[in-house]
Amino acid sequence: MKEPKRPREKLAENDDLIKRSMRARSRDMSEASLGIEERSMKIIESEIGAHGYSTLEWNTVRRVIHATADFDFAIPDKNRIIFSTNAIDMAFEAFKKRRCIVVDVDMVLSGINKKSVAKIGTRVISNISNHELIKVSKSENKTRSALAMRFSSQEIDGGIVAIGNAPTALYEVINMIREGAVRPSLVIGIPVGFVSASESKLELSKTNAEFITNIGRKGGSPVASSIINALMLLYINRNKIV
Numbered sequence: 001m002k003e004p005k006r007p008r009e010k011l012a013e014n015d016d017l018i019k020r021s022m023r024a025r026s027r028d029m030s031e032a033s034l035g036i037e038e039r040s041m042k043i044i045e046s047e048i049g050a051h052g053y054s055t056l057e058w059n060t061v062r063r064v065i066h067a068t069a070d071f072d073f074a075i076p077d078k079n080r081i082i083f084s085t086n087a088i089d090m091a092f093e094a095f096k097k098r099r100c101i102v103v104d105v106d107m108v109l110s111g112i113n114k115k116s117v118a119k120i121g122t123r124v125i126s127n128i129s130n131h132e133l134i135k136v137s138k139s140e141n142k143t144r145s146a147l148a149m150r151f152s153s154q155e156i157d158g159g160i161v162a163i164g165n166a167p168t169a170l171y172e173v174i175n176m177i178r179e180g181a182v183r184p185s186l187v188i189g190i191p192v193g194f195v196s197a198s199e200s201k202l203e204l205s206k207t208n209a210e211f212i213t214n215i216g217r218k219g220g221s222p223v224a225s226s227i228i229n230a231l232m233l234l235y236i237n238r239n240k241i242v
Helices: 007-026 031-048 055-068 087-096 106-111 114-120 131-140 144-151 167-179 197-205 221-238
Strands: 081-083 101-103 160-163 186-189 211-214
Touching: 031 055, 055 081, 055 087, 055 221, 087 186, 087 221, 101 106, 101 221, 106 221, 114 221, 131 144, 144 167, 160 167, 160 221, 167 186, 167 197, 186 197, 186 221, 197 211
Parallel strands: 101 160, 160 186, 186 211
Antiparallel strands: 081 211
16 A cells, blocks of 8 residues: 655645646647656666767757657767857857748758747748749759758848758858858758768868757758757747746
């Protein structure tokens, strides 16, 4: 027979339930969904062990692992995510100024948390399906994803770029930075693929831009959107935005 819970134990349990309920409401989640997420994060923590990231960096990387179930994004000599010195600070500064987030494809756009975007008061821009861009792409034989970066140059300047699909888009942003055409607050360059994905990430790390990238071929739209979501959530929690 189980012993009845003591008053203090009941109060602690009730307090935990209230806090969980408040966290769920603030994230626009059911308590069941929040519970699954919390359990998942604990599993990630238990399996990864020592990782060498700062607290804010780890919160970002952990959300990528949660989205992909791929621990390689935290492991050196595999596909480890890399942060430039001021990457997260510059993301927060861009959020504070309500700068735009420019993405390379609609799949990244669809994975970004719209409630967090609204709380911060920013906008997410995807020009990949712009009709004028499609015409230019055909006439000039250039990829739509690369042209989308040129079409978004005004929003990129001072904003955040998140590239999860197209190395050509990342190369175009790198060229724009080196030309002095734009100065983004942060470039999240994490395209996936076998052609130019690894090389474009290496080139990004050689620029003077603040960046979040990774080693190797892995990446993708879910990775890019989960990084944005993690940064937004960190900013919202830090500034107690409701």
